[in-house]
Amino acid sequence: MIYVFDGSLEGLLCAVFEWFERKPGKIILKTEKLYQPDVFTAHFPVINDAQKADRVWKALQKKLDKGWMRRYYCCYLSEQPEAYSHLFELTCMLFTGQAGAENNYGDPSVLAVTQWAKKVEREKHRMEAFIRFQQTADGYFYCGIDPDFNVLPLIMGHFKARYADQRWIIYDLKRNYGLHYDLEQVEEIHVSAEDLHRFKKPAAANLLSEQEVHYGNLWKNYFKSTNIVARKNTRLHVQHVPKRYWKYLTEKHSL
Template identity: 75%
Template sequence: MIYLIDGSLEGLLCAVFEWFERKPGKVMIQLEKEHQPDAFTTVFPVSNDEKKADRVWKGLQRKLNKGWMRRVYCTFLSETPEAYVSLFEFACYIFSSPNGAEANYGNPHVLAVAQTAKKVEREKHRMEAFIRFQHTADGMFYCGIDPDFNVLPLIMQHFKNRYADQQWIIYDLKRHYGLFYDLDKVEEIQMDEARLKTNYKPAENLLSEKEALYATLWKDYFKSTNIMARKNTKLHVQHVPKRYWKYLTEKQDK
């Protein structure tokens, strides 16, 4: 049997609820958008129900500590088909086992959740380290990103605390939504794609007149502090992978 979900966390939690409610045996988790119907497989479309999802989430909170709950959430934010399967199997395993089952890394689903969460956390830390804002003419600080995973919910608090005195937008170009901080709160927004260029910058005519000066000053500072005799490109790329260079002002001429 195939359980079809819409890809939301609520839908995934409802799938766990339905499995325990119906006890259908072995099932497969698939996203609705990826399902290919056939004549030989029984399909059960999982309907989202806030109350059912809330019961499952609270049940996990009773079984798992905060660290593992964060791993569950991070794995969900990876948005991979394998992650949905791992989370479903993990939750079923946790509810069917005595307390402490999450420590059994011999279980493939426990291991998969832990490893996937670690990858998402690594992407989160890299976004926090490598994001560079550009100052637009309307006084907004903007940065467009395209992370491997949906890390905006994870980096929101970091940037709200670090840049509390300025308005900013961090926009996920791959997932077509972003975060807007208005000096008071952070809100989720969607922007007109016509305003966004594929080189991760706002339209040139929206940039502040001082932005070019800021960029030049930063590049000059970076060059002046760089010691060529100690240059180690291999080590540098290990710490700052090339796919993140597009976010760094000091790398724009490379």
Template identity: 55%
Template sequence: MDIYVFDGTLEGLLTAVFYYYQRKSSAVRLVSSEHYHPDVFHPAFEVISEDEKAKRVWSGLGKKLDKEWMMHFYKSFLSGQPDTFQDLFEFSKYIIDNIPGAEDNYGNKYVLSISQMSHKVHREKHRMEAFIRFQKTGDGIFYAHIEPDFNVLPLLIRHFKNRYADQKWIIYDLKRKYGLYYDLEKVEEITFDFTTEMSPALNALPEQVLDPQEELYTLLWKDYFKSTNIPARKNMKLHIRHVPKRYWKYLSEKQE
């Protein structure tokens, strides 16, 4: 079995698929450079990402798959899971080597795996859209940081750009150390140095950078939440099912 080491990008994964056919490998274990441990007895082939090769593979998949399945592929990749990278590699081979419609065969382990992972990533994306809470800074930018299980930031752009089109905002992923900044015209990727010391809880920005009214807004929201809560109808089991505890750190109404 050949070992292919790629850079962890989507382009790198697709380039690896291209080299599988070009090099006529019999079987491949695909590993990202982040998770690769060199072995003198099993030398690896280093996959250098090449846009042209990646585009050819992506185009080939697009001729066999509809837009929904292409999105399943992309969402699965955003999971960042080592096993999923291998599944995507094998899924690509399966689709390329078979007639159109092969993606409907859920008896194939890779078809099933990609479908299931895509739904997990989509669920995480949906929860981030619902649970993100912004804080207004002194310079008028609305800021929020998150620590999602998967790299869902790219999937959040359309929702927040449409919903908050009239205000500048930043959503920062503390785990992956990058964020999105919307300047009223476009969304661009940004990085900060201070995030290594940031708390994953909401209200973690220093008071000196917040808008003077931000604390008041938070208190008003907490009071509203308490006033609409009906203790007699409290059902924590159902509540936790819809709002898992790992997301409570984003909700101001859950902060003491």
């Protein structure tokens, strides 16, 4: 039996609810995006239901402490098909096994959820460290990102607290949604395909303010003047700042 869900957290939790209601035995969990019909294997389409998902989530909160609930959520944000399957297996095990099953790191699902959560947390910290805003002509501070994992929900609180006196937008170009802060609250936003193309290269689209261009050049010159060529250690530098993050750093862009 293949359970097919929409890839959302609500859908994953509903899949758990449906499994316990039907008890079909061993199942394979697939997202709608990856599912391919198989004439030899029956499939069950999971329909999202907020009440069912809420019941499973509240039951999980009784089984897991806050640290483990965060691991669970971070693992989901990895967006990896195998991570979804391990979350499903772990959830079913928690509700059918003995107390403390989440601490059995010999279990493949427990270990996998922990490992995926660590990868997502690492990506979160790197986004918080390497994001560089650019001021647009209308006074907003903007940054476009394309992280490996869906970390926007995790970094929202950090930037709201750190830049509470500035209006800013952080947009995930890979997932086509972003966060907009208007000095009071943070809300999720989506833009059209045309605006998305402009967001990818704000400088080329003449979206940046004149001051931002000057500030960028000043920072590049400062970085160049303080750099000691004789002590350059590219290997160590790449270890601390992987090359895939250089596109976010102003000092890495040529003058």
